Amino acid sequence: MQPPDEERRNFCVACIYALWGAITAALGVPAAAYLLAPPRARQESDWVEAGEVARLPVGVPEEVVFRRIRRDGWRVVSEKASAWVIRRHDGSLTAFAPQCTHLGCAYQWDEHKQNFLCPCHASTFDLEGNVLSGPAPRALDRYAVRLEGGKLLLGPVRSSRSGAA
Numbered sequence: 001m002q003p004p005d006e007e008r009r010n011f012c013v014a015c016i017y018a019l020w021g022a023i024t025a026a027l028g029v030p031a032a033a034y035l036l037a038p039p040r041a042r043q044e045s046d047w048v049e050a051g052e053v054a055r056l057p058v059g060v061p062e063e064v065v066f067r068r069i070r071r072d073g074w075r076v077v078s079e080k081a082s083a084w085v086i087r088r089h090d091g092s093l094t095a096f097a098p099q100c101t102h103l104g105c106a107y108q109w110d111e112h113k114q115n116f117l118c119p120c121h122a123s124t125f126d127l128e129g130n131v132l133s134g135p136a137p138r139a140l141d142r143y144a145v146r147l148e149g150g151k152l153l154l155g156p157v158r159s160s161r162s163g164a165a
Helices: 004-036
Strands: 048-052 062-072 075-087 093-096 108-110 115-117 131-133 142-148 151-158
Antiparallel strands (some): 048 151, 062 075, 075 093, 093 142, 108 115
């Protein structure tokens, strides 16, 4: 039989080891899960509904505002986004990203001059998104466009650099 002081010491050491084990498990299991488990797979598609096509005027650009869900690993963000959409007389649609290709400023439609105007450095763009004047180095970027049941769906932005139109 062990002396009482040694039994007490063994009991305290066992308690310290148990506490260390509990702390290690409390911190280690979530850290290991974060490092080793992949983030959840994307469940939503890259396409987002931006409104009804019938509400868009023909031949005149209309700024359309919509909500986009963005996943960044485990973080899910609902963000407001916009696009300039033109409904053509033949029924086709073009949707431009709302940033100027020079420095990313938000441009507007100038009704009097019939072009898009960036207020930061006076770049102008025609209805096709081509540069008319200013320091903008390339045409406006476009969203991929799809129609489903009278609804306008916008996909990923395609850079005008890549030749996608």
